[in-house]
Amino acid sequence: xxxxxxxxxxxxxxxxxxxxxxxxxxxxxxxxxxxxxxxxxxxxxxxxxxxxxxxxxxxxxxxxxxxxxxxxxxxxxxxxxxxxxxxxxxxxxxxxxxxxxxxxxxxxxxxxxxxxxxxxxxxxxxxxxxxxxxxxxxxxxxxxxxxxxxxxxxxxxxxxxxxxxxxxxxxxxxxxxxxxxxxxxxxxxxxxxxxxxxxxxxxxxxxxxxxxxxxxxxxxxxxxxxxxxxxxxxxxxxxxxxxxxxxxxxxxxxxxxxxxxxxxxxxxxxxxxxxxxxxxxxxxxxxxxxxxxxxxxxxxx
Amino acid sequence: xxxxxxxxxxxxxxxxxxxxxxxxxxxxxxxxxxxxxxxxxxxxxxxxxxxxxxxxxxxxxxxxxxxxxxxxxxxxxxxxxxxxxxxxxxxxxxxxxxxxxxxxxxxxxxxxxxxxxxxxxxxxxxxxxxxxxxxxxxxxxxxxxxxxxxxxxxxxxxxxxxxxxxxxxxxxxxxxxxxxxxxxxxxxxxxxxxxxxxxxxxxxxxxxxxxxxxxxxxxxxxxxxxxxxxxxxxxxxxxxxxxxxxxxxxxxxxxxxxxxxxxxxxxxxxxxxxxxxx
Numbered sequence: 305x306x307x308x309x310x311x312x313x314x315x316x317x318x319x320x321x322x323x324x325x326x327x328x329x330x331x332x333x334x335x336x337x338x339x340x341x342x343x344x345x346x347x348x349x350x351x352x353x354x355x356x357x358x359x360x361x362x363x364x365x366x367x368x369x370x371x372x373x374x375x376x377x378x379x380x381x382x383x384x385x386x387x388x389x390x391x392x393x394x395x396x397x398x399x400x401x402x403x404x405x406x407x408x409x410x411x412x413x414x415x416x417x418x419x420x421x422x423x424x425x426x427x428x429x430x431x432x433x434x435x436x437x438x439x440x441x442x443x444x445x446x447x448x449x450x451x452x453x454x455x456x457x458x459x460x461x462x463x464x465x466x467x468x469x470x471x472x473x474x475x476x477x478x479x480x481x482x483x484x485x486x487x488x489x490x491x492x493x494x495x496x497x498x499x500x501x502x503x504x505x506x507x508x509x510x511x512x513x514x515x516x517x518x519x520x521x522x523x524x525x526x527x528x529x530x531x532x533x534x535x536x537x538x539x540x541x542x543x544x545x546x547x548x549x550x551x552x553x554x555x556x557x558x559x560x561x562x563x564x565x566x567x568x569x570x571x572x573x574x575x576x577x578x579x580x581x582x583x584x585x586x587x588x589x590x591x592x593x594x595x596x597x598x599x600x601x602x603x604x605x
Numbered sequence: 606x607x608x609x610x611x612x613x614x615x616x617x618x619x620x621x622x623x624x625x626x627x628x629x630x631x632x633x634x635x636x637x638x639x640x641x642x643x644x645x646x647x648x649x650x651x652x653x654x655x656x657x658x659x660x661x662x663x664x665x666x667x668x669x670x671x672x673x674x675x676x677x678x679x680x681x682x683x684x685x686x687x688x689x690x691x692x693x694x695x696x697x698x699x700x701x702x703x704x705x706x707x708x709x710x711x712x713x714x715x716x717x718x719x720x721x722x723x724x725x726x727x728x729x730x731x732x733x734x735x736x737x738x739x740x741x742x743x744x745x746x747x748x749x750x751x752x753x754x755x756x757x758x759x760x761x762x763x764x765x766x767x768x769x770x771x772x773x774x775x776x777x778x779x780x781x782x783x784x785x786x787x788x789x790x791x792x793x794x795x796x797x798x799x800x801x802x803x804x805x806x807x808x809x810x811x812x813x814x815x816x817x818x819x820x821x822x823x824x825x826x827x828x829x830x831x832x833x834x835x836x837x838x839x840x841x842x843x844x845x846x847x848x849x850x851x852x853x854x855x856x857x858x859x860x861x862x863x864x865x866x867x868x869x870x871x872x873x874x875x876x877x878x879x880x881x882x883x
Contacts, residue, residue, distance in 0.1 A: 333693075333777050335787055340694055347690035348702060350683050354755050355708045357730065358720035365723055404629045411622040423626075425870065429634055432862045434816025435714075436836040437855045440843065441637035444644050449848055451640060476633055499615050508617035537713025540818035544840060557715040557819070564719050564823065573723075576716040583711040590711075591704050 362580045365573035377574040385551045386559040386575065392467070393542075393555060394535040397474040401531050402524070405482025409520075410512070412483075413490030414498065424487065430479045438476045439544025442469055465547030470555065473541040478531045485527030486520060492601050493519055522596040529593065533586040537579055638859075645856045648849055656853040661829055662838065666857065669835040672746060673814035676753035680810045681803060683754075684761025691762070692769045706762050709755055714819025721752055722823040744826030749834060752821045757810030764806035765799055768876075772798060801876030805869055812865045815858065 334340070367374050377383065408427060412420060430438065444450050446463040456463060463469045497519070501511040517524075539557040546553045554562060556575050563572035645653065656662060690696070691703050709717065725732040725742040735742055742748050772795065780790045796803075818836040826832040835854055842851040 333774060333781070343686055344690045344694055344696050346683075347687040348696075348698075350687060351702050351705055351758075353731070354751075354758060355705050358717060358724055358755070359708060359712070361723050361730065362716060362720045365720075400629075404626065407622040407625040407629075411619060411626050414616050415619045415623075417623075425866065426630060426635065428866075429638070432812055432816075432866050433638070434818065434836050434839075434855075434858055434862070436818050436839050437641070437816070437859060440839060440851060440855055441641050443843060444640050444848065444852065445637055447848075449846070472633070476637065479634055495616055502615060502617070511616075512618075533711055537711075537716070539713060539715040540836065543818075544843060557713050560713075560715045560719060561823075572719060576719055579713045579716045583708065583713065583716075586711050587704055587707055590707070 359580060359584075362573055362576050365569060366577040368573075369570050373570050374574050374577075377568075377571040378578070380571065382551050382554070383559065383571070383575060386554050386556045387578075389467070389470070389552075389554070390536050390556045393471050393474050394532055396471050397478050397535040398528055398532050400475055401478055401482050402528060404479075405484075405486055405527055406524070408483040409486035409490050410516075412487050413493075414495050427483050428480050430476055435477060435538065435540025436544055438541035439473050442472050442476070442545050464545055465549065465553055467553075469545040470542050470553065473545045474535050474538050477538050477541050478534045481531035481534065482524070482527035485530065486523050489520055489523040489597065489600065490516075494602075519600060522593050522600055526590065526593045526597060529586055529589055533582060536582060641852060641855055641859070644848070645852045648853060652849070653853050653856075656850050657857055661833070662835075662850075662854055664830040665833050665835040665838040665854070668746065668749065668831075668833065669815050669858075670861075672750050672834075673753055673811050673817075676750055676757055676814050677807050677811035679754050680757040680761050681807045684758065684765065684806060684810075685799075685803065687758075688762045688765045688769060692766060706759050709757075710759050714756070714817070715823075717755060717820040718752065718823035721755060721820065722748075725751060725824060743824050744832070746825075746832050748824035748826065749821050749832060752824050753814035753817060756817050756820050757814055760810040760813065761803065761806030764809065765802045768799055768802040798879070801872050801879060805872045805876070808865050808869050808872070812862055816862065 335343075412423065443464060445452055446456060446469060447453050448457070463472070497515050498511050501515045502508075506514070536555075537557055538555075539561070542555055543558060543561070546555070546558055548554060548558060548562065550562075556579055560572050560576045560579070563569075563575065648656070657666075687702075687706065691699060691706075722743055723729055725735070725748060727733065727736050727741075727743070729743070732743055740747070742751060776794060777790055780794050781787075785793070816836060818834075818840075821834055822837055825834060825837070827837060835858055839851045839854050842848075842854070
């Protein structure tokens with residue numbers, strides 16, 4: 305029988321029919337039922353224990369003393385100041401990285417030049433740097449003992465332990481997101497549509513806004529979504545440059561830590577639950593966007 | 606008609622976008638990182654060596670690298686099992702679990718940190734039964750290990766998943782038709798073609814765990830020489846205004862991180878060379 309099947313495989317359509325035929329008897333690519341069940345159980349068990357339970361515990365702890373305790377924890381002025389700061393930092397970080405990401409993706413995806421791979425590696429660099437080090441580099445630049453510390457001090461400018469420092473560290477850690485989302489998509493789409501628009505007399509900006517942007521809109525949203533999630537959730541880098549001034553320089557993740565260390569569990573987990581909801585919404589939106597991006601990808605088949 | 610001739614130069618905006626890219630990249634990423642290395646040259650080699658080989662620093666580096674390696678190994682094994690179940694089998698909730706794999710990416714690390722600590726504390730849902738067995742997780746190195754496994758989960762799954770999906774079914778069918786056993790096919794045919802992706806996922810999970818801070822420090826206990834990770838020691842040295850110490854530890858960690866990126870790049874080139882041209 306095995307010779308029969310190898311012979312059939314030489315012609316394309318015969319291979320198809322033999323595949324159907326063998327699947328009807330016993331799929332050669334399937335493991336025994338016992339192995340299959342064991343693997344599925346292990347996978348579900350591992351993900352439930354390590355991923356689902358931590359998510360559930362956040363909400364259980366947050367509502368541990370009832371809905372009223374939860375709401376009053378969120379109504380605290382310190383919580384509001386943290387939420388405002390987090391939103392502000394995220395808005396600036398996402399905005400700047402969006403402009404950068406669009407520019408980088410245009411240059412990298414639409415043109416050929418030497419050293420392209422190396423440039424992409426450099427853009428990816430912040431992903432490989434420990435968050436703590438991402439904060440440290442800005443302390444070394446702008447701290448009292450830093451390169452620009454004395455100059456900043458004499459001019460009365462505050463970067464560290466203030467909004468600019470927190471934003472800089474956040475821009476650093478979220479640097480690659482938009483560019484990374486756009487480069488493969490735009491490379492895959494090529495340059496033909498843009499070239500057609502230019503040859504018909506459209507300006508560069510018109511071409512970008514009328515031709516390129518509609519093609520990559522889901523990719524842009526995808527990059528912005530991931531960039532925003534990380535910007536709002538960043539802890540290590542922000543922790544190093546924030547100074548932890550109460551009601552002033554604490555972002556939401558930093559407030560989670562402070563309240564936790566003060567044994568204010570409901571308040572800490574209430575803020576944590578907001579961040580967990582942000583993560584869940586991000587994941588749902590990401591799944592939907594991935595489907596849309598797949599449709600924007602020019603496929604060969 | 607030459608279709609292959611480069612015609613990309615007809616589009617405008619290369620100078621502007623490239624200039625913007627390089628300027629912004631330099632200002633935000635390259636100059637700050639270079640500043641770290643410049644700063645480390647304030648130290649003589651002997652001073653640098655003394656800091657890095659002091660008992661506390663060495664312990665912290667050993668804890669970070671050792672536990673990260675162990676956690677990445679667990680991720681390698683469990684990630685392979687998870688990806689196999691997600692790609693090859695159909696079971697209720699498969700798409701949900703597929704999406705759940707990304708939770709450690711999306712959940713802010715501080716949230717993961719407090720959640721894991723609550724879970725594994727002596728009175729926690731998992732901590733209590735484990736304590737009954739005499740196993741203490743929270744505030745021990747075991748807690749660090751657990752947190753590092755958590756944050757490493759997506760890396761192996763997401764690097765191996767596309768490769769396993771694209772694996773040509775005919776190779777397996779051919780091997781089966783030639784009489785190879787299923788075990789033989791998996792170990793001799795499938796695993797070798799997944800190896801570059803597996804190693805890449807392992808390296809990424811390892812690198813992430815080494816640098817991880819937020820999800821680890823809550824559950825770690827942070828006892829010097831016992832459960833103090835290298836990133837935390839950097840934070841402590843900074844708060845003591847011992848910038849030189851912080852910088853030296855950071856340089857060691859960055860150099861290792863760069864070596865890992867280099868290795869991953871080589872791995873990916875290897876994978877591309879191995880893959881049949883499409």
